[in-house]
Amino acid sequence: MARSLRPSPTRKIPKMNIGQASKASGVSAKMIRYYEQTGLIARADRTASGYRDYSEADVHVLRFIRRARDLGFSVTDIAELLGLWRDDTRQSVEVKRLAQGHIEELKHKITALQDMTQTLTSLVEACQGDHRPHCPIIERLETDDVDEDLSLEPRRGAVASGSPGAANPRRQAAKQN
Amino acid sequence: MARSLRPSPTRKIPKMNIGQASKASGVSAKMIRYYEQTGLIARADRTASGYRDYSEADVHVLRFIRRARDLGFSVTDIAELLGLWRDDTRQSVEVKRLAQGHIEELKHKITALQDMTQTLTSLVEACQGDHRPHCPIIERLETDDVDEDLSLEPRRGAVASGSPGAANPRRQAAKQN
DNA sequence: TTGCGGCTTCCAACGATGGGAAGGTCAATA
């Protein structure tokens, strides 16, 4: 209502529905709704018929989010990044700290994956890969030598592969129930 | 029942409950139950009172599984590996193929993570990290230059970061609903 | 006999994403 005369400041703001916002931002419609639902982004305006209605500014936010996701930031991190983005009084050191933390996480993951790759590669190289059953890969998996106790202890050789928690949130020595 | 006289062949098979099997194998009790439930391992024997009862052989299987998980194999892959392990007539080429496929997956992931790390590192290096708001990291996330259209197209510089599907199952250009 | 710790099952959550059903809307065309 009250949008008649004069090309008011709210004149030429072309809005769009979720599909167009999705195309324009590179974020799927599903994910846009999800981000709204979880509070990462504000509830969208609605048209009279209930369709979500996005402005260029909204799309700008969505693109920000997508780029952050592309860099591997978690949604939690992104919430923080958005806050910093909007905060005129932010200190760049805060952003830097966040990014550095993320880099550390990434490096842990990389190291873990590289360890796996290295082990697997040497096993694959040792495997004849023929019609016979003998296979060093299987052997490695079934053999109980060194391994044995690794349920406790800080470990022997594995560099960061087993860095507990962060990197590879898998197996951490049977805490049971 | 029928376990009296003579040190029968089934004489000294010390069995254990799930907590002990967990400690012995390095697989959490929770996960042991889960593996049983999903059919990765056979249903465990039960004591008169309903406790799961594991033999050394069972623990051997659990350790096999844990080692495979440690190498990053998916549960699906592990099911296949277990099948091959048990198959006297297996051809090592099958195991090798499985492992090689897994190595490829790992490499994709590593590449994606390395790309992220590299980008982030250069941004972090460019960031003063002081009390002032100016920050190249935020700038990079909010700026709509090159990026713009990357919703389609094979991309410009990014090496394997965006290898669709496998490596980084994230964002693939807004297919919406 | 009490009590603690371990076992049982069942249900839910995580994180980010996609799939799909059932029903309403929009815009173009017959």
Place this chain on the structure above:
DNA sequence: TATTGACCTTCCCATCGTTGGAAGCCGCAA
């Protein structure tokens, strides 16, 4: 104008591996 097809809405479910917790039974030791 009526129909159609593409879009939107909400709601629920699945993924994958893992953990947490509740409610209730069991085993063993003091």
